[in-house]
Amino acid sequence: MTEGVIVGRTRGGEEWVPEFVTELNASTCIGCGRCYKVCPRDVFELVERGEEVDDDDDFYDDDDEMMVMSIKDAMDCIGCKSCAAVCPKNCHTHEALAG
Ligand code: SF4
Numbered sequence: 777m778t779e780g781v782i783v784g785r786t787r788g789g790e791e792w793v794p795e796f797v798t799e800l801n802a803s804t805c806i807g808c809g810r811c812y813k814v815c816p817r818d819v820f821e822l823v824e825r826g827e828e829v830d831d832d833d834d835f836y837d838d839d840d841e842m843m844v845m846s847i848k849d850a851m852d853c854i855g856c857k858s859c860a861a862v863c864p865k866n867c868h869t870h871e872a873l874a875g
């Protein structure tokens with residue numbers, strides 16, 4: 777079942793399969809910062825929404841100060857899924873991955 781994917785071990789020696797963050801849905805993110813605060817690594821950064829959503833609609837110009845979370849360094853993720861546990865909008869996608 778765990779063949780080919782990165783596995784970890786508990787202190788008791790049991791294998792577990794980390795699921796690494798692969799995507800963050802900027803269209804549902806409310807920029808609350810929960811995932812940034814809980815992440816033990818340096819994976820996320822807050823950016824201005826305009827940097828994430830390329831929208832020509834002028835109505836969105838009023839929101840130009842709204843911040844949205846972005847994945848800065850996916851390679852630093854340890855697959856703990858803490859971000860998914862705290863996100864109120866289910867923005868993150870995680871996958872078990874091969875090493
Ligand atoms: S799975 Fe864990 S290490 Fe990876 S981005 Fe989420 S909180 Fe950070």
Ligand code: SF4
Nearest residue numbers: 805806808809811863
């Ligand atoms: S926890 Fe979810 S809604 Fe909050 S900043 Fe992170 S991705 Fe966005």
